[in-house]
Amino acid sequence: MKITFPHIGNTYITAKSFLDDFGSEYVVPPFNTNKTLELGSKYTSEAHCLPFKLFVGNMLQAHEMGADTMLITGGCGPCKLGYFGEMLKKTAVEIGIKMDIITLEVPDQGMKELAARIKKVSGGSNYLNVAKAVNAAKNVAVQLDNLERLSRIKRARQLEKGSVDKIYRGFQTGILEVSGSKEILKFIRQTEKTLKKLPVNEKARPLKVGIVGEIYTTIEPYANFSIERMLGNMGVEVTRQVTVSGWIINDMLKKGLHLPVESEDVRESKAYMSSMVGGHAHHTVGNTVVHAKEGYDGVIHIYPLGCMPEIVSQAILPAVEENHQIPVMTIIRDEMTGEAGFNTRVEAFVDLIKKRREEHLNEQNKMLYGY
The missing domain is CATH 3.40.50 (Rossmann fold)
Structure with a gap:
């Protein structure tokens, strides 16, 4: 075998x-x-x-x-x-x-x-x-997701553009030469230490964008044209709550042991979705609400053409957008999607939320200082 x-x-x-x-x-x-x-x-x-x-x-x-x-x-x-x-x-x-x-x-x-x-x-x-x-594989998945989160935070604040990508590419190549969960966890920790030492702009206040949608297209870089890397190198901090470790812990282990798996995003989604529609639809809607309440600048919703649960989510998201005053952009991906057009849409969305933040800050200054 x-x-x-x-x-x-x-x-x-x-x-x-x-x-x-x-x-x-x-x-x-x-x-x-x-x-x-x-x-x-x-x-x-x-x-x-x-x-x-x-x-x-x-x-x-x-x-x-x-x-x-x-x-x-x-x-x-x-x-x-x-x-x-x-x-x-x-x-x-x-x-x-x-x-x-x-x-x-x-x-x-x-x-x-x-x-x-x-x-x-x-x-x-x-x-x-x-x-x-x-259990060891679960621990590896958790540490990998933590490393990805650290990369997203550092990328939005890096002093030298591309420095995080260089470290991360080295990690993805080097990990293939490491064998066994213990050595893999050790390699992840070493990479984490390297990333933490990377100099950043401590005064930066990057735009914050949440990525929601179907699990494959939000996690697989090829399926989303490496959107996390693209946004990070534009100075945008990205959050993605749907993770591999979350699937292992909630959908595989807790579900199998009949343990409660309800999370904050699922609870928030119930105001909009009373029935289970499958996939990650509840997470998509719920995380959009959570990001809005946490003051995020915008949300990007990604899913593959024909994905029924995410089609349902897309129909609901305009209500979330209006109720919580958070910009949401949906991108549908199939084999005909061009990378140039995809990137142009993302860049335009970042320009929109950047302008929106500036206008909001101007309004606050008027209220505080009268100008």
Whole structure:
């Protein structure tokens, strides 16, 4: 068995940590590029969403590298991600390749079935070792998300443009040479120390923008044209509350153990959404409310073409925008989206919220000083 997994941001590091601890044989597919999308689009229809096309592209590229088993995550509710496992199996058969698909989610059979799936991946390790590896992978995911948050804060305040990107690119390349959860966590901490030492403009008051939407397009840099990096290098501090570690802790572990998972964003969404519609729709609406209450300058909503839960969110967001007086821009991504046009829209939005902040400050000065 040679295992692979699709690229979703830094999940390849969490997956690598998990498989390293079992001594499993695996391949990391090439990072997503136009070639990945072209390959996936060749074997899918126009009706398939961007994440699925990239999953197929990852599967085919990894198969060329010798992989015969693919690990993927599960979905929630009507979200198509919940069907990706079966869709990938069907696609593999149609293409004529051998690829076993293992979905790491809590199935109807409960945690015992999930543990059995993980045990299969682990080469028959006992349940105690499986539990240890899952916990270690969870810790890696948490520390990765913390590193990403620190990068976003530093990038908006860096004295030398591109200095954060240089460190982060070095981290993403270097981590492939590190093996096992302990060494990976050590490497993450070393990178964190390097970032913390980076000189910044302590007096900066950057614009603050929240990124909300479907989990794949908000996390995977190729799917959003590296919007976090782009905004950060424009001096904008970015926040993204939907994370890989959040999915592992809430949707995989807490859900499987029947522990409460309701969060602030889900509570805030209930004023607008009384029913569960699947995906991250509640998080999209709720986080927009939370960002507004925290004084953010704006929110960017991103999702792939045809994503039903986010179409529902988009229909609700104008009410949130009006009620909480926060600018919201929605960007829909598919294989026809051009990077230049995407960047132009983002730049125009930043100009808008910058002007809005300046006007707000001018109004405050008039009230305080009478001019």
